[in-house]
Amino acid sequence: MNTAPRTALTIAGSDSGGGAGVQADLRAFFANGVHGLVALTAVTVQNSLGVQGFTEIPVDVVTAQIKAVASDMGVHAAKTGMLATAEIIQAVAKTLDEVHIGRDTGTPFVVDPVAASMTGHALLREEALEAIRTELFPRATLITPNLDEVRLLTGITVTDPATQRAAAEALLEFGSRWVLVKGGHMRDTDTCVDLLYDGTEPIELTGARINTENTHGGGDTMASAITSSLAKGADVPTAVAEAKRFIERCVAEAYPLGAGVGPVSPFWRLAD
Ligand SMILES: Nc1ncnc2c1ncn2[C@@H]1O[C@H](COP(=O)(O)OP(=O)(O)O)[C@@H](O)[C@H]1O
Ligand SMILES: Cc1ncc(COP(=O)(O)O)c(N)n1
Numbered sequence: 120m121n122t123a124p125r126t127a128l129t130i131a132g133s134d135s136g137g138g139a140g141v142q143a144d145l146r147a148f149f150a151n152g153v154h155g156l157v158a159l160t161a162v163t164v165q166n167s168l169g170v171q172g173f174t175e176i177p178v179d180v181v182t183a184q185i186k187a188v189a190s191d192m193g194v195h196a197a198k199t200g201m202l203a204t205a206e207i208i209q210a211v212a213k214t215l216d217e218v219h220i221g222r223d224t225g226t227p228f229v230v231d232p233v234a235a236s237m238t239g240h241a242l243l244r245e246e247a248l249e250a251i252r253t254e255l256f257p258r259a260t261l262i263t264p265n266l267d268e269v270r271l272l273t274g275i276t277v278t279d280p281a282t283q284r285a286a287a288e289a290l291l292e293f294g295s296r297w298v299l300v301k302g303g304h305m306r307d308t309d310t311c312v313d314l315l316y317d318g319t320e321p322i323e324l325t326g327a328r329i330n331t332e333n334t335h336g337g338g339d340t341m342a343s344a345i346t347s348s349l350a351k352g353a354d355v356p357t358a359v360a361e362a363k364r365f366i367e368r369c370v371a372e373a374y375p376l377g378a379g380v381g382p383v384s385p386f387w388r389l390a391d
Contacts (some may be wrong), residue, residue, distance in 0.1 A: 120361045124153055124154045125152075125153045125196075125350040126154045126155075126188075126193060126194055126350060127153045127194070127196050127197065127343070127346045128158065128196075128197040129145070129147050129155065129157055129158070129343065129378055130202070130211055131157075131201050131233075132159070132160050132162065132201035133161070133163060134371040135164055136165050137382070138203060138335040138340050139335055139382070140163065140200060140237070140336075144340075145157070145366075147340045147347060147385055148343055148346075150386075150389065151348065151351075153195070156188040159181070160175060160180055160202050160207055161173045161201055161242075163201070167335065167376055167378060168238070169236065169238035169239075170236050170240035170242065173203065173291050175203040175204055176207075178206050178207055178210045179210075182210050182211070182213075182214040185211070185218060186217070186218060189220070194218070195226065195351075196227045196347075196350035197229070197346065198228070198346040199211065199229075200233050200342070204247055205244065205246050205250040210253075215228065221260070222259055222295065228258060229263060229346045229349070230258075230259040230295070231263045231264075231339065232240045232248070232263075232272065233338070234248060234268050235267065237335060238379070256293040256294050257294030259296065260355065261297040261298070261359075262293075264343070265303060265304055265338055266300075266302070267302040267304065268349055269300060273289040273290060275289060277300065277305065279305075279358055280312070283300050283302060283314045286300050287300045287321060296317060298317075299314070299345075302314070303337060309327070310325050310327060311326045311328045312325050313325065315355070315359050317355070324363045326364075326366075329371050331370060333376075334371075334383060335382045337369070337383045344362035344365040344366060345359055345362040366383070368388075369385050370383050373388075
């Protein structure tokens with residue numbers, strides 16, 4: 120008989136364009152050999168040009184999805200993406216405690232604090248960022264903000280290694296075990312440096328900056344690749360290093376689709 124693979128749970132929104140959200144998460148989980156589980160939080164109406172609107176899933180349906188898969192299939196690691204409202208965030212936090220997922224439980228938990236799409240459309244009601252900070256960060260093994268999210272969360276504008284380091288210090292104060300400050304948005308550099316920090320020695324992950332406009336779903340794909348490695352038992356620095364190599368190739372193989380921004384692509388993994 121075949122044995123069950125490791126599992127990773129995404130708690131996130133749907134992207135009708137298939138490049139970000141749970142669709143990106145499932146692509147990354149699949150490409151990294153883990154079985155993807157889903158607790159859907161919202162349905163966005165979205166294409167390569169942006170987000171036209173979204174409807175959130177009722178809170179009790181969000182939490183019931185988490186309980187259903189955790190009680191039957193087991194979760195080896197989990198991540199959050201778009202969470203839409205403070206109400207959903209509070210309910211997710213309580214449910215994760217009930218099913219023993221989070222930084223002190225042995226089941227790693229990655230929080231990607233998604234606030235807006237790369238096209239600038241809000242994916243989180245305004246008051247909800249505070250709930251991510253207070254309810255989710257203290258439960259997180261790792262948080263993975265991009266530079267826009269860093270600015271919203273800390274007020275720090277990252278422009279160079281010193282401000283990236285200062286941001287990592289400030290974010291760690293919110294209570295996660297590790298912080299990854301992603302450097303994809305520092306566009307005038309020819310490298311992409313992400314900074315990983317747990318309060319001891321900062322770890323710089325450096326990759327080439329690939330010249331493409333098609334980076335839709337990059338953050339979701341990165342966080343899901345990290346979650347996949349954690350689900351397979353890697354420690355945080357190893358998981359982030361593996362994911363960095365993975366996302367670099369996904370950005371290199373990103374394709375145009377629609378009139379706007381195309382998605383990063385994990386398809387190369389299937390051909391290897
Ligand atoms: N042009 C690029 N070339 C190579 N790697 C990139 C590029 N843009 C982003 N990345 C990497 O993709 C990941 C997601 O990056 P980032 O753009 O910072 O966040 P988000 O997608 O959440 O806005 C990071 O690991 C970052 O270093
Ligand atoms: C449902 C959903 N979740 C997350 C993102 C962020 O992805 P990006 O920053 O690439 O727009 C998105 N656009 N849609």
